[in-house]
Amino acid sequence: MDENFINREILHVDMDAFYASVESLDRPELSGKPVIVGGRTSRGVVSAASYEARSCGVHSAMPLFQAKLLCPDGIFLPARMKRYKEISRKIMNILMRYSPLVEQASVDEAYLDVSGTTNLLGPPEKVAMNIKRDIKNEIGLTCSVGVAPNKFLAKIASDLEKPDGLTIIPRADMSTFMGKLSIKKIPGVGPKTLRELQNFGIKTGLDLLNFSEKFWIDRFGKGGKDLSLRAKGIDNSPVIPHLAPKSFSAEETFAEDITRVDQLQKYLLAHAERVGTDLRVHGYFGRTVHIKIKFADFKTITRSRTIAEPTATTISIFKLASGLLDELETNRKIRLIGLGVSNLTKGVKQLSLLKNDISEKQQKIDRVVDAIRRQFGNEVIRRGQLI
Numbered sequence: 001m002d003e004n005f006i007n008r009e010i011l012h013v014d015m016d017a018f019y020a021s022v023e024s025l026d027r028p029e030l031s032g033k034p035v036i037v038g039g040r041t042s043r044g045v046v047s048a049a050s051y052e053a054r055s056c057g058v059h060s061a062m063p064l065f066q067a068k069l070l071c072p073d074g075i076f077l078p079a080r081m082k083r084y085k086e087i088s089r090k091i092m093n094i095l096m097r098y099s100p101l102v103e104q105a106s107v108d109e110a111y112l113d114v115s116g117t118t119n120l121l122g123p124p125e126k127v128a129m130n131i132k133r134d135i136k137n138e139i140g141l142t143c144s145v146g147v148a149p150n151k152f153l154a155k156i157a158s159d160l161e162k163p164d165g166l167t168i169i170p171r172a173d174m175s176t177f178m179g180k181l182s183i184k185k186i187p188g189v190g191p192k193t194l195r196e197l198q199n200f201g202i203k204t205g206l207d208l209l210n211f212s213e214k215f216w217i218d219r220f221g222k223g224g225k226d227l228s229l230r231a232k233g234i235d236n237s238p239v240i241p242h243l244a245p246k247s248f249s250a251e252e253t254f255a256e257d258i259t260r261v262d263q264l265q266k267y268l269l270a271h272a273e274r275v276g277t278d279l280r281v282h283g284y285f286g287r288t289v290h291i292k293i294k295f296a297d298f299k300t301i302t303r304s305r306t307i308a309e310p311t312a313t314t315i316s317i318f319k320l321a322s323g324l325l326d327e328l329e330t331n332r333k334i335r336l337i338g339l340g341v342s343n344l345t346k347g348v349k350q351l352s353l354l355k356n357d358i359s360e361k362q363q364k365i366d367r368v369v370d371a372i373r374r375q376f377g378n379e380v381i382r383r384g385q386l387i
């Protein structure tokens, strides 16, 4: 095994015919039909085609007029990006249950690094099955997942058994897999490179390895080095979670206005639980806790408190929020209460908290709650006081 190789457990999740599938989800009468999503005029190109449309030879990036010739009975629909993004957000939220390291690669695909989570969540193939199950049950769509020791192989793997596929490339099979793999399947090999490689008589990963790394660097520069590494199945690029969040928050509008403080406290605890889990799952700590209250007359107020030491502990977040509520001394009717944590830092240890009343035990409870939620979903567990 090459010394450059870093072993990780990476999942690539890719929705099947995403835009077309969303259209069928929203209009079930379309399911099983050749659905083609593209621009509003015939001058556009195909953005997505259902598998029924693909069987007529239609594929994405094909001009629409050509798709119409190939598939005269096709149902041509304009793209509804807003709706696709809305579903995309739900999908990403599901993925984040399984790893804080989720990199969204496009509206319908993402990488997850699940290295070292086996004790908590089971082996990566189990995580992959759970993700497929959650997306199917909660959204109603299918996806294909690739499991491999790196991003590059995971992406290739997710494409191999579409739709509704699950493909695992174990580390032990990597060389054999790469040896047989057509160079056309290697991400990053564009038409121009492909032509040049074909001029050298190269068809598979194995053919690539018949030439030295230096040979490829001389011809393609840095791209040549990458190519040579890819042929060995090596890709050490990290999974980078995108956009750091500014705050985590939760709020709820009540079915009926509430005045009783004990009831409000229960909502605050539930919010603290949600926000605390979110912080911990994503590896964040916050210094500022705020509450937001909307009165029956829609007047809204916020109160906040900033502490010296960042926290991600449910109980400490709750205590701060609860103190803010107590100071309000309000007996007016309230229609919404919210809680948020901001002033975020990433991955700071909460050492000094151990000296305070927030014991190590509380942090252990948090970890257990988080683990159960990750496996069974958010509604399963609620702290004793909530019931």
Ligand SMILES: [Mg+2]
Binding pocket: 014, 015, 016, 017, 018, 108, 109
């Ligand atoms: Mg896709």
